[in-house]
Amino acid sequence: MSQKFLFLLADGMGDWPIESLSGKTPLEVAKTPVMDRLAKEGVVGTCATIPETMPPGSDVANMALLGFNPETYHTGRGPIEAAAQGLELKEDDVVWRTNLVTIDNFGPDGIMRDYSGGHIHTETSRVLVNAVANACGSETFEFIPGVQYRHLLVQKGGASAPEAQFDIRPPHDITDQPIDRDYAVYAQSPRLLAYLNCAASVLAEHSDAGAVTNLWPWGQGKALRLPQFADLFGRRSAVISAVDLIKGLGRAAGMDVIDIPGATGLLDTNYQGKVDAAISFLNGGGDFVFVHLEGPDECGHGGQIEDKIESIARFDKLVAAPLSEAFPDAAVLVCCDHFTPIAVKTHTKDPVPFFLHAKGLPASGVSAFTERTAQETGLHIDKGYELLPYAFSQIG
Template sequence: MRRKFLFLVADGMGGWPGELDAATAMEAAATPVMDAMARKGLVGLARTIPPGMPPGSDVANMALLGFDPASHHTGRGPIEAAAQGLELAEDDLVWRCNLVSVTDYSAGGLMLDYSSGHITTEQSRPLIQALDEYCAKCSDEFAPFRFYPGVQYRHLLVQRGAASLPEAKLPIRPPHDITDQPIAQDLDAYRSSPLLWSLTRCAARFLEGSGNATKANAIWPWGQGRALTLPGFEQAFGMKGAVISAVDLIKGLGRAAGMEVIDVEGATGLLETNYEGKVRAAMDFLKHGDFAFVHLEGPDECGHGGDAKGKAEAVARFDSRVAAPLLEAFPDAVFLVTCDHLTPIAKRTHVNDPVPFVLFGRGVAQNGATAFSEAQAASTGLLVDEGHTLLAWALKQAGMP
């Protein structure tokens, strides 16, 4: 019987010393299962962000799945469009579109919350649908734009026929990178496109209306690009694979690579999520599949929120409620455990530092780590410098063709 491969990813799990006293959240968290894997397996660092690319989950998770972002990445919006199965023309421009909270949608405004208080999907979907209808009625000039509702604060804006226009290169910062910071430079970028500037102001007026009881008072289009295409995962790696995640970003990567995309009821992308449902989904898939990519968003959300204790708790739950039951269910499987990028509490956003990983399974050599942490990973001297080669390297180390 073919061995199973479980790739467990705790988004943003890594950090810097000083998150909790002198320790990182990983070091402070109770992680007996991952520590045991580290003592018996290969521990090292992987550089998931290619030089010159932004340290986003879109870039990093594409690399973890074995695809070179320098060759395949077109933007965050297109990945999430793939998750929704949107039909896109070659010249369409796809934006990720956050519902955000700002002090004021003007040059003097600050970004208060990239998630509008973690607005729920039940609140946000009708809001985006109503916004789409409102803008369509507002002016004929908005005809190239369509809003598509997603999950929680994460939505899409498609600008038809704009992939070759200057808008495709506008340098809009991810809103989670600029919490409590001025938004003037981004509004200047929007303003350079009169049509986009008009649309965002129209949306702000709509969201300020009396019918909106949420904290969302502006939209934030960013991460724009052409439609995404990826090679087939099974053809590339010889394994039938699935992705299990609460976020459209991971689902989009999986769908674009021809993998099975498994939705789990109650998976939120937050600290409180359906851990057991994700574990069951992986177990069920591996009855007939070979490779499960199980992704947890909670540590990253806590990192963006500056919540060190919450981040450590998210890491501990990842260990006890994901890694532990999966290891018990698949003792002969190969496990690769890592994060996509670091989200240090001091920064409250992503950085491009190499990420710690542990490879564990029968036949995998040990290299002297005593626990699973950033410092232990650095101490082994093992570095996979091109993150998109990590999966193929791991398969080779485990003796899997």
């Protein structure tokens, strides 16, 4: 039986020094006694999770951290989330990740106000998605409901269509910025623009729309096909996350995907539910569990310093602490997928800090687990998809 393995990931936790925190990062300010101790006793370093040729998306980074080279396997964010839903795609289909967003004045002069449509709840979003799908349905586009503001638009036969090459920015990258560049791209496709305009008029008249004004399709690609995690690493594995992209990666890799009621991806997520699920999976014969917390990333996108600090402290207290206590002999790998600095409210490509704690490893002796201490050890993993094989090789 192989050693139990806990891979705990705090999405977007990494940050830059912040002036109002006296030049410290949220991770440096947050109270994280458990991670600090485990890092001190374990191996600490940095890892470049994003290939040079690719944008710093959570999809790219988490695919790499699960051991898959994104340059080989990544077809888009939409296909990963389609996998999460078990959506069957034909080889010539393209699927777009589609946000319900808030835009001032959708058009050449529009401004992206909120990538999440006011953090709309799933039940309401379903009503809106169905209303748009019913009113705007076409032979080419099928709009499929997902979770909260995150949905899917299937473009039938899209693999060979011009839209497959469109470069639309993720809406969370352009908060409060003009959308002229992206609008000009949408406008190159009369059928896509017609669908988006139809959706906008449905939403404008819908009493449940709240802050949601528009659809924002992006991250399109063909179906995701991954090798199986068990074949690669010989371990029975599971992913636990509130977000579809992690579930999609897990499902495509043949991992167990454990749904947690009340897991929201926000600061108030169901920590206990995630921890309990991880414990029962490992006690039930599982070897490896990937527990993903979205909270720090959302706070980074929102520019909320205090909430980001709090979400990191909760990650330590409500995830790292109970899990490392429940499995004192397990290997523990902790990192983030990318930085989401408060200063820029979006993802960056900075190498991320990580630590690996397991019996028999040389102790790093670091004073705390931070971006700075991780860099100072000099240990650097140059490719994100090599971190997990590295960790498995270290624990024997």
